[in-house]
Amino acid sequence: MPTATEVKKRTVRINGCVAAAQAAKYADVDVITAYPIRPYTATMMALAQMVANGELDAEYIVADSEHSQLSIAHGAASSGARVFTGSSGVGVQFAYELYSPISGSRMPVQMMIADRTLDPPGDFGSEHTDALSTRDMGWLMGWSCDAQEAFDNHLMAYRIGEDPRVLLPQMVCQDGFFVSHITSDVELPDSGQVKEFLPPYKHPYPLDPRHPVSHGPQIMPEQGPPLQLERARAMEDSMAVIEQVHDEFANIFGRRYDPWIEEFMTDGAEVVFFLQGAHAVTARFAIQHMRDKGLKVGLVRLRTIRPYPTDRVKEVLSKFKVVGVVETNMGLGSVSSGGVLYSEVCAALYESQQRPLVVSFMAGMGGEAIVMKEFYWMTQKMMEAQKQGKIEKRTHWVGFEE
Amino acid sequence: MSTKGTKIPERLKIPFAGITPAPTQEKGQDLFPTGNWRSIRPVYRDKLPPCNNACGTNEKIQGYLDLVKRGKYLDAYALIKEDMPFPSVTGRVCYHPCEQACNRGKYDEAISIRAVERFLGDLGQALARDVVKAGTPNGKKVAVVGSGPAGHSAAYQLARLGYKVTILEKSPKAGGLNRGGIPDWVLPQHVLDREIERLVEIGVTIKTNVEVGKDVTWDELKKNYDACVLAVGLTEPNSVRAEGENKDGVLYGLPFLRDIGMGTSKVKVGARVAVIGGGNTAIDCAREALRQGAVEVTMITVESNPQEMPAVPEDLHDMVEEGVELMHGRTVTAVLGNGRIEALQLHPARFSGAINASPITVDKEAKAERFAVDNVIIAVGQRASLGWLPDEFKTERGTIKIDRFGRLGDTNFFAAGDIVQLGSGQPLMVVNAVGDGKRVAFNLDKVLRGQALEPRTVPVDVLFDLNRMNMTYFPHFPRVQQTLLPAASRRKTQEEVIQAYSEEQAVEEASRCFSCGTCNACDNCYLVCPEPCIVRDVRSNGLYKILVDYCKGCRVCIEECPTGCLEGVPELDFDTGVVRMDTAFAVSPGLHGRQAEELKNLGDRAAKNI
DSSP states (O other): OOOOOOOOOEEEEEOHHHHHHHHHHHTTOSEEEEOOOTTTHHHHHHHHHHHHTTSSOOEEEEOSSHHHHHHHHHHHHHTTOOEEEEEOTHHHHHTHHHHHHHHHTTOOOEEEEEOOOOOSSOOOSOOTHHHHTTTTSSOEEEEESSHHHHHHHHHHHHHHHTSTTTOOOEEEEEOTTTTTTOOEEEEEOOHHHHHHHSOOOOOSSOOOTTSOOOOSOOOOGGGHHHHHHHHHHHHHHHHHHHHHHHHHHHHHHSOOOOSSEEEESOTTOSEEEEEOSTTHHHHHHHHHHHHHTTOOEEEEEESEEESOOHHHHHHHHTTOSEEEEEOOSOOTTOTTSSOSHHHHHHHHHTTOSSOOEEEEEEOSGGGOOOOHHHHHHHHHHHHHHHHHTSOSOSEEETTSOO | OTTTTOOOOGGGOOSBTTBOOOOOTTTTGGGOOGGGGOSEEEEEOOOBOHHHHHSTTOOOHHHHHHHHHTTOHHHHHHHHTTTOSOHHHHHHHOOOHHHHHOGGGGTSOOOOHHHHHHHHHHHHHHOSSOSOOOOOOOSOEEEEEOOSHHHHHHHHHHHHTTOEEEEEOSSSSSOTHHHHTSOTTTSOHHHHHHHHHHHHHTTOEEEOSOOBTTTBOHHHHHHHOSEEEEOOOOOEEOOOOOBTTTSBTEEEHHHHHHHHHHTOOOOOOOSEEEEEOOSHHHHHHHHHHHHTTOSEEEEEESSSSGGGSSSOHHHHHHHHHTTOEEEESEEEEEEESSSBOOEEEEEEEEESSSSTTSOEEEOTTSOOEEEEOSEEEEOSOEEOOOTTSOGGGBOTTSSBOOOTTSBOTTSSEEEOTHHHHTTSSSOOOHHHHHHHHHHHHHHHHHHHTTOOOOOOOSOOOBOOOGGGSOGGGOOOOOOOOOOBOOHHHHTTOOSOSBOOOOHHHHHHHHTTOOOTTSOOOOOHHHHHOSSSOEEOSSOOTTOOEEOTTTOOOOOHHHHTOSSSOEEEEEGGGOSSOOOOOSSSTTSSSSTTGGGHHHHHHHHHHHHTTO
């Protein structure tokens, strides 16, 4: 197995797309399969250059669609390769058929998502609906909020997904543009550190003509439930692995993330934002300003949505009076008639003895930036609800209301 | 009801549910200025093509090849005339350093630039009126001593600048080395005559039979003219210092050619001729000797093989094809005969240094060879005759002492051409003399206008590396060969050996140009941009614009630019064109770092709404 060239730790100024490509290079992936769609394309462009320059020894396969792309990824993983793929927006949707088979056959394929709004018509701003629509397909899933976190999440996802207790594919998501295309300083590790953290991938039953095994044959209905049960068990078991891997990552690389939730200025907070991904950057900044003015507002950022940390969400959010869910996704006709994150939050809180009010905000839709004053506006809505003791309505369309 | 109380702002109104405005700049793209995505900005930056850089007078070669390709011959001719007064001459005689530098040479075969230049030069010759005009007269008089390539070039540029130029020429006919050093079968006299007519047409006076030091003195030049350009060339042949070199039948290269060129030759060569020397003049002498009636011509060189000879390989090849024999590793130590040459005494010899201008070591111990000949032509370089020049301006190597601007001390005298370039390491060739004449003319102009002479400090980016271009756009394609007269027939005539390109051939050859590093309006960027972010009004070089509000920096145009004139420049290098937003993505010192100050106030500004 060829290994990546030895490199020393260094800080580089790159965007999220290139950070993801760098992570794949450090992970010394064996097979890369690409099909272009903005904004994730820049990742594949960077990888193509690495392969062409001889920095990375990998098979680089350009598929004829996302469906083929994921099929190739599935096949390559079945033969025991460490696979890297990715997509954006409707590209994620076109490969939908493959998501369940890949997780069902327990292939730890890694997929980079740089979010793009689903059509119509051709809006390429970030909206999380593309990846979130596959959230129940058995893939580990979470969002990064900057390029460094994206790099780290990609490395950790391989380690978690390939753990024999887990063996599940991973979607490592980042917002299009806000993470994928904004350049920031990223610390790239020593190759020795990665070697220590991420052992070579070894599937227990790879496709191999010398040791024939069956992958994904037609089965009797009664054979289905055990497979589903095993997949559910793997999802649950992954939670302990995720925590362990985050600890080890912190010990080796010196950056510690809470695997599930980031709390920002929640001490003494009464109203909090609950969101995923890049808009946390602006939210933190807005919250600092509001805190300076004495407003009791904080931020809870969900880092991993699959597996969903139900108990942790319940425990954290029960401390507050009002939770404002910033959706950045579409759930047409959903529980809140807004996004899909609202129902995840409410379901976790149902068993709480001390339920906060929950309100959903449709903001950052179509890839619009959520600007500072919109965070102020949302805070105002939450504070009004706190004062009234009830919400005005479940979902607000930010920017379209007075 | 989540949508209760919502209202779509007027500026975002849609015509009908599910129908969005057409993506025009007014209604579509303006909604999402994606320029904010960009970390690399495409910038058009023309580099210097290696041909232009290598040319002794920096002709805009890529430029005129591009114009020829488009059929704009007159524009191409006008462009070449900026730097080169006589493309019809250099199109025939130039040793084309441009072709040696041509990037295409590393790929398949260099562009036949000289042949295209000749095509343009001949086109210029056929024009009833030249495109070049004299400058507005400035009332100042300049003398140019010598009408060879350097003098011709200086006079030409000075006339274009508005000077009243008088050329003083020692010989009965103007042309200098162009006439006296180049045989007719390379450069027919009528071609040169026409170029000299052109010079007269722009107001240059040519006085022949005027020799500096004899007919006009240094002091007279100083008194009668505002300034003077000395382009006297190298007129005296070097000797080989062989015993008996003064015998009848011993000829010298340049005078041999010069007398034939001027029509004053009284020489009748014998059947067996030896030529001493391995350079281009020696080759011309050998080939001329055939045309003058010699039957056996042998070239005797100190160099031990043809590759070492300081000659243009094509000319060497054509000479051998015409039947000239080569004899290497020898030198003449004596001319034998009784009053008249009968034979040469040859000894083994080699250059004692690494280069062929170094002293010669002769092996006198070895047995001498006797080589019977009727004539010998010695062509081992020339030197200057500078008796008329004040001693303070003479160098040790027998040339004129100048500063780096070609000026003699703080006088208004300038010098150009072989007379300053001999021994400077620069190869002596017509095009270098032309370039020298041109530069000196511009420097002279500055001095007479009281401007300071300053060396150019802007670094030039010459594109040598094929990796900086996208070679997938350039299929391999062979060079269009110029036809030659058959070797057997041409060795007896004065007809031009190399034939001109037809129009089709010139266009075909010009189309092979890579346009290294320079926009040639190929339209590729305009076509490959996935968004309409590259605009142009007309398809013309350098008229493409990047819409920075929308360009995401995807690099497709940069990667797909065939010529490499498009470069990716980090967005951080720019002060303008970054789309600003009311978000906090600029808190780390990244792409939008310079917005950090603004962001500090942003919080307060927006907080007024609370």
